[in-house]
Amino acid sequence: MKISKLLVLALTVIFMISCDSNEGTEIDVPSSYEFTRNGETTVSFTGQTTRIQMATELVGAITDFDNSTEELLLQMYRNQDANGGDVDPYSSADLNAATKNVKSKVAASTDYFSSNTTISAEIKDQFETWLINQVQDVYPNENTAAAQGKPGQIADGSSTRYVNGKGFEYNQLVAKSLIGSLMADQILNNYLSVSVLDAGTNREDNTSTTLAEDSNYTNMEHKWDEAYGYLYGNADDLANPLPTVGDADRFLNNYLGSVEEDEDFSGISQETFDAFKLGRAAIVAGEYDVRDEQAQIIRENLSTVIAVRAVYYLQSGKNALDQSTPDYGAAFHDLSEAYGFIFSLQFTRVPNSGSPYLTKTDVDGFLSQLEDGNGLWDVTPETLDNITNDIAAQFDFTIEEAAN
Amino acid sequence: MKRIALILLTALVISGCTENGPSGPNVDDFDREAILNNWADNIIIPSFSNLAESSSTLQTDAEFFVENPTPQTLQELRNSWKTTYLEFQKVSMFQIGKAMEVRYRDNMNIYPTDTTEIKENVQTGDYNLTLPSLNNSQGFPALDFLLNGLGDNDTEILTYYTTNTNADGYRAYLTDLTSRIDSLTNEVLADWTSGYRDEFVSNSGNGANSSLDMMVNDYIFYYEKHLRAGKIGIPAGVFSGSTLKGHVEAYYSDPFSKELFITALNATQDFFNGKHFDSSDSGESLHSYLNYLKTMREGMDLTVAINNQFNAARDEAEVLDASLARQVESDNSKMLATYDKLQINVVYLKVDMLQALNINVDYTDADGD
Numbered sequence: 110m111k112i113s114k115l116l117v118l119a120l121t122v123i124f125m126i127s128c129d130s131n132e133g134t135e136i137d138v139p140s141s142y143e144f145t146r147n148g149e150t151t152v153s154f155t156g157q158t159t160r161i162q163m164a165t166e167l168v169g170a171i172t173d174f175d176n177s178t179e180e181l182l183l184q185m186y187r188n189q190d191a192n193g194g195d196v197d198p199y200s201s202a203d204l205n206a207a208t209k210n211v212k213s214k215v216a217a218s219t220d221y222f223s224s225n226t227t228i229s230a231e232i233k234d235q236f237e238t239w240l241i242n243q244v245q246d247v248y249p250n251e252n253t254a255a256a257q258g259k260p261g262q263i264a265d266g267s268s269t270r271y272v273n274g275k276g277f278e279y280n281q282l283v284a285k286s287l288i289g290s291l292m293a294d295q296i297l298n299n300y301l302s303v304s305v306l307d308a309g310t311n312r313e314d315n316t317s318t319t320l321a322e323d324s325n326y327t328n329m330e331h332k333w334d335e336a337y338g339y340l341y342g343n344a345d346d347l348a349n350p351l352p353t354v355g356d357a358d359r360f361l362n363n364y365l366g367s368v369e370e371d372e373d374f375s376g377i378s379q380e381t382f383d384a385f386k387l388g389r390a391a392i393v394a395g396e397y398d399v400r401d402e403q404a405q406i407i408r409e410n411l412s413t414v415i416a417v418r419a420v421y422y423l424q425s426g427k428n429a430l431d432q433s434t435p436d437y438g439a440a441f442h443d444l445s446e447a448y449g450f451i452f453s454l455q456f457t458r459v460p461n462s463g464s465p466y467l468t469k470t471d472v473d474g475f476l477s478q479l480e481d482g483n484g485l486w487d488v489t490p491e492t493l494d495n496i497t498n499d500i501a502a503q504f505d506f507t508i509e510e511a512a513n
Numbered sequence: 514m515k516r517i518a519l520i521l522l523t524a525l526v527i528s529g530c531t532e533n534g535p536s537g538p539n540v541d542d543f544d545r546e547a548i549l550n551n552w553a554d555n556i557i558i559p560s561f562s563n564l565a566e567s568s569s570t571l572q573t574d575a576e577f578f579v580e581n582p583t584p585q586t587l588q589e590l591r592n593s594w595k596t597t598y599l600e601f602q603k604v605s606m607f608q609i610g611k612a613m614e615v616r617y618r619d620n621m622n623i624y625p626t627d628t629t630e631i632k633e634n635v636q637t638g639d640y641n642l643t644l645p646s647l648n649n650s651q652g653f654p655a656l657d658f659l660l661n662g663l664g665d666n667d668t669e670i671l672t673y674y675t676t677n678t679n680a681d682g683y684r685a686y687l688t689d690l691t692s693r694i695d696s697l698t699n700e701v702l703a704d705w706t707s708g709y710r711d712e713f714v715s716n717s718g719n720g721a722n723s724s725l726d727m728m729v730n731d732y733i734f735y736y737e738k739h740l741r742a743g744k745i746g747i748p749a750g751v752f753s754g755s756t757l758k759g760h761v762e763a764y765y766s767d768p769f770s771k772e773l774f775i776t777a778l779n780a781t782q783d784f785f786n787g788k789h790f791d792s793s794d795s796g797e798s799l800h801s802y803l804n805y806l807k808t809m810r811e812g813m814d815l816t817v818a819i820n821n822q823f824n825a826a827r828d829e830a831e832v833l834d835a836s837l838a839r840q841v842e843s844d845n846s847k848m849l850a851t852y853d854k855l856q857i858n859v860v861y862l863k864v865d866m867l868q869a870l871n872i873n874v875d876y877t878d879a880d881g882d
Contacts, residue, residue, distance in 0.1 A: 254644060264645030267619055428875075433722055434614050438645070 136399060138390040141348040142337065142382075144330070151326040152348075154338025157295075159209045161343045161358050163188065164287055166199050167211065168359065171243055171280040172271060174251050179244040186236060187212045212236070215290045218298035219305050220463060221456070228469065232290055236283055243279040247271050257486045265438035275484020276437070278445040284359060285418075285449020289456035292339045292361040293411055297458040300336035301388075301404040307397075316395050329392050333400075337385050340365070340411070354378045361411065368414045373510035381410045405460035412457035412466055415450055416504045417511040420497050422447035424512035426485075427493040441485050444493075451475050454500065466503045475499070537807050540871050544797070545725050546717040551787050551796030552728065553710045559790035560603045561702040567597040568695040575691040579684035582674040584667050591660050595769060597694070598653045602777040606735035606784065609728055610713065611704035618739070619648045620697055625759055626654035628662070635682040642693050651690050654762070659687050662765030721875055729799070730875045733862050736781055741855040744774045748841050749848035756845050758838040768835035775830060782823040799866065808869040810861065815869065819861045826854035 144151045167185040170177045184190060184198035188210035197205035216222055216232035247260045251271065255261035258274045272278050299305050306312075306329050313319070315329040324331070344350035344357040355366015369378040388403030426443035429436040454467040475496045479488055501508050574593045578586045601621060608618050620642075630650040634640040642651050649655075663683075664670040673683045705713075716724040742752070743762070750756040763769040787798025800816045808815040829851045834840040840848055867874065 252641065252644060252646070254641075262644055262646055264616055264619065264648070267623055267648065269644075269646040269648075434610075 136387065136390045136394045136396055138387050142341075142350075142386055142389065143348045144389060144393060146325055149325050151330055152334050152337075153324070153326060153331060154334045154342050156209050157335055157338025158342035159204065159207045160211055160214060160291065161339070161360060162201065163199065163204055163207075163209070163211050164284075164291065164360065165343075165358060166201070166204065168280055168284045168287075171240065171283060174248055177244070179241055182240040182244065183237060186210070186240060211287070211291065214295055215287070216294060216456070218294045218302070218456075220298040220302045221294065221465075236286070236290075239279045239282050242273060246273055247279065257483045263438040263441060265436075265442045268438075268442075270438055270442050272441050272445070272485075275480060276441040276444070276486050277448060277480075277484065278442065281442070281445035282449050282452070285446050286452040288360050288364065288449065289415055289453020293415060293453060294456040296336045296339045296361075297408045297411060298456065300332045300339075301407060303401065306332050306392075306400070312397070315392060327392075330389070333385075333389050333392055336407075337389070340381075340385075351378060351382050354382075361414070364418050365411070365414050368417050371417070371510070371513065373506070373513070374413070374417065377410050377413070381407055384410075408458040409460045412459070413504060413506065415453045415457055416466065416500055417506060419447055419450035419454060419500055420508055420511035422450060423493050423497045423500075424508065427490045427497075430488070430493075431490040437486070444479065444485050444488070448476060448479055451479075451496070451500070467500065471499070538805060540806065540869075541719065543802055543805050545719075545723075545802075546714060547797040548787070548799070548802060549714040549717055549724050549728075551789075551798065552784075553705070553714055555789040555792075555794075555796055556784060556787075557604070557607050558702070558705050558710065560600070560607075561698065561705060563790065564597065564600040564604055565695075565698050565702050567593065567600045568691075568698045571597045572688075572691045572695040575688050579674060579688055582671050582684075584671065587660070587667060587671060591766075594653070594656050594660060595766075598763065598769075598773060599776050601653065602773055603780040603790070605739060605777065606732050606781060607728075608731050608735065609724075610701075610709045612701045613731075615697060615700060616645075616648075617697055617701055619645070621652040621694065622654060622762075623649045623652065624654035624657075624743075624762055625764065626650060626652075626658050628658055631655055631658060631686070635679055635686045638682055638685070640686075642689065651693060653694070654764075656687070656690055656694075657763050657765045659683070659690070660765075661767070719871065721873060725870075726872050726875070729867070729870065729872055732781070732784065733859075733867075733874075734876050736862060737859050740774075740777050740781060741852065741859060744770070744777065745837075745848060745852045745855060748837060749845055749852055750841075751849070751852055756841045758841040761837045761841070764838060768839070770837040771830065771833050771835045771840075774837065775827065778823065778827055778830070782820070785819060785823070799870075803866060803869055806869050808865070810865050815861065815865050819858060819866070822854065822858040822861060826851060826858070829854045 142152065163185065167182065170182060170185055180190075181198055184196045188196065188198070188207070190196050199205050212233055215236065216229045222229040250259070250261040253259070253261040255263040255272050255274075255276070260271075260273045262269050262271050263276075264270075270278055271280075309328075310319075311327070311329045311332075314321075315327040318327065320326065321328045321331060326334070340361055341347060341350040341357060343362065345353055350357060350362075354369060355363055357363070365378055365381065368374045369376075384403040384406040388400045388407075391397070391399035391403065422443045426440045426447055429440035429443060451472055455465050455469045455472040457466045458464070459466055478492050478496060479485065481488075497508055501511065571590075571593045574586075574590045578590045604612075605618050605622065612618070627649045630647070634647070634650060640647060640650075659673075660670070663673045674680055674687075677683060713724045716722075720726060746752060748757050748761045758764075761770045762773050785798065786795055786800045788795040800820075803816050804814065810818045829847075833847055833851065834843065837848065863874065
């Protein structure tokens with residue numbers, strides 16, 4: 110009985126989908142992410158590329174014990190000094206010349222944070238606390254062995270990891286938390302949002318092809334491209350980023366690539382790219398419903414990437430701990446990554462809703478379970494399983510699919 | 514509509530049944546404890562005992578050398594380094610129990626060694642060899658550099674232990690390294706002989722935490738990462754695209770890398786066959802277990818296929834230069850041919866054998882970040 114109902118439902122859905130494409134004007138979808146007007150490109154997302162590169166340098170500098178200081182790390186995060194003055198903290202001259210910065214775009218989406226500035230500031234400052242703690246607590250202990258309550262180094266296979274007194278690696282916390290708070294938040298809750306795409310006179314301007322000042326694009330086109338840029342902005346071939354998905358950066362692109370490699374999720378990369386492409390083409394054609402449908406696909410897929418990696422690292426961390434000789438080093442590394450992906454879950458977006466898959470309250474609850482007491486030194490496999498279950502329950506994948 | 518659902522269900526049920534056909538002998542009917550016994554008493558403990566004797570001689574010779582640094586004592590020390598390094602190849606795969614806890618292999622044999630860090634350590638005299646970040650500046654590869662790589666010839670090398678402004682530092686560092694090799698080896702051996710042996714043998718069930726599952730995983734991990742990749746694949750550029758001759762084992766020594774590889778290859782094959790240490794006898798093993806289960810691969814006994822493949826890899830390696838670094842430079846295709854032969858056995862061991870023994874792989878490729 111139940112099955113026949115499902116079948117009806119499935120058929121109805123298929124019917125509805127097939128009806129969809131028969132209406133409206135034709136949308137001209139290019140094979141790559143290339144859009145032009147009067148022979149010139151209309152695509153621009155240099156600011157996103159810049160921020161990905163700034164974040165990359167920042168994350169690398171966190172474990173550069175010989176050269177980094179608290180001041181330098183904070184400057185790399187803010188791209189200004191404590192008095193707001195211009196600074197040149199990066200190794201790349203282009204980045205030093207840029208006026209963009211990472212910090213101002215952390216937890217800064219219109220949908221989630223425009224009227225939630227207290228939380229926004231709290232999250233922005235969280236990163237500074239991690240950077241400061243790294244220099245104050247971990248740096249002095251570079252050459253001591255880590256132990257409960259004692260920062261220092263610990264072996265993970267043939268790698269050496271540097272952890273705080275609770276076993277967390279600050280570089281992993283920063284890197285993996287930026288995936289949600291910078292990349293996902295800007296894409297899912299800002300640039301793909303109706304509130305941003307249709308802000309002001311954007312929709313009329315786009316329909317009438319009124320271009321933004323001194324530009325070859327409409328504001329709406331540009332907003333969509335900026336979303337694209339946070340995912341693909343550091344790819345070798347910016348218009349054809351699919352073949353190198355996973356290699357463009359160590360942030361969201363990297364983990365979209367990882368999830369794509371898991372055969373339970375293969376196709377997610379193509380589907381995401383296609384949605385970006387179709388959505389952009391729909392803007393050119395003035396097909397705003399199609400545009401918004403693509404935004405929902407991207408929201409679901411990129412949210413899923415974050416959740417899959419959270420589950421993956423929770424489970425591999427659990428397996429490293431749950432053996433007769435626990436492999437603390439391997440577990441701490443996995444669970445530090447898990448921490449960042451869990452942190453990132455609060456920036457996910459359930460399609461056709463205004464909410465994340467897991468709220469900030471949920472996330473803070475999970476994180477405090479990891480940090481409790483001696484932190485990762487005494488977290489139990491049961492706790493890790495419970496968090497895993499709570500996360501997976503909000504998504505359409507099983508723990509097995511994500512963990513393998 | 515209901516009928517379609519019924520047909521679908523029936524099809525599902527039917528396809529679900531086909532997996533459960535009658536099968537051969539049950540994996541649980543074999544006496545796994547007999548394998549563990551043979552491994553512990555006839556292979557693992559004798560191999561570590563033998564290594565401990567060598568490492569003790571190495572330590573004595575190093576102490577003698579630093580007191581009397583001459584061309585002759587240098588040569589003697591090199592010889593005992595070689596003997597000990599070869600004996601180490603026979604235990605490197607046993608990263609279980611205490612060896613796992615102290616990360617024995619990582620302390621003994623990470624190469625290429627970090628020569629800058631070694632010199633820094635000697636310079637400052639301020640180093641803690643128990644730190645993971647110093648794993649790559651100790652063990653056999655660091656000794657290789659200290660005994661063979663400091664200068665172009667023996668006279669030049671000897672100056673580091675005689676007239677060099679840091680001669681005291683070099684002498685101390687050398688004996689600190691040999692002493693650590695000796696003490697870690699004895700620590701692992703003592704654990705086997707004072708209780709762990711019984712624990713290991715009696716943990717004869719199945720499941721992820723049983724001795725057999727853990728040892729087999731350690732064995733295959735070693736075969737895949739350290740024998741196949743470390744000794745052959747990485748220098749041959751299989752993973753990097755271009756060759757890396759500086760990544761061969763014992764890079765600074767007179768040609769020695771091939772002998773280390775062959776010794777390790779033989780040890781992994783002997784372990785598979787349950788062959789006793791330094792003897793032609795053999796006992797219960799993965800080989801006898803698989804034969805009991807009558808495991809076949811493409812019409813051939815899996816055990817025959819695996820042994821054929823070990824032999825094929827050794828045959829392929831016969832033609833390699835005694836120095837794998839030279840081989841990489843002169844004709845890397847022969848290195849790649851050896852690698853290919855080794856790779857085939859990864860599949861036989863990791864897929865066919867594990868499936869037959871109902872053992873899950875407990876490690877994954879690290880994602881590199």
